[in-house]
Amino acid sequence: MTLISARSIGAFLLGTSVVVGCFWWLLGDQYSRRSSQASPDGRFSVFEFQSHQNGLEHAPHGSLLSLSADRSLGDxxxxxxxxxxxCKTALAYRWVDNQRIAVDCAVRDDGDVRTLSKRAFGISVSLNGR
Incomplete structure (x- = not known):
């Protein structure tokens, strides 16, 4: 292998690594996590995120709550x-008990709730503040 082809391969690999790294960095910056609360028994957690996306996601540039059995979520x-x-004001949520989550959001208009699960993992979700 000549020195020129070794340099070309090295430059190609470096360039590819930079492009892939930038791609993953951009994808990873779509949400910021604001808070989280574990259920009283510690089996589940609710995570609050702020979206920084433009597009057809749940609520571009809105607030999201995600329920999980994991202790940490990145997305x-x-x-x-x-x-x-x-929401007109800050989103609030709380565990009522191990089987119920209350979400407080004074929505701006009728279409401002984009996703609302009434039940997930056997846990009921209620929305207050309409």
Missing amino acids: PEDGHVIFAGY
Whole structure:
């Protein structure tokens, strides 16, 4: 192998690594996690995210809640999205007990709740503040 072809291969691999790295960095920056709360028995957790996306996701640039048996989520899609929408004031949520979650969101308009699960993992979800 000549020195030129070794350099070409090295440059190609470096360039490919940079492109792939940028792609994953951009994808990873689509949500920021704001808070989380574990259920009273510790079996499940609710995670609040803020979307930074443009497009057809649950609620682009809105608030999302994701329910999961995991202790940590990097993306709401890794759990079960139980709420996605746009609130007039800050989104609030709380565990009523191990089987119920209450979501408080004063929605701006009728179409501002984009995703609302009434039940996930056997846990009921209620929305207050309409």
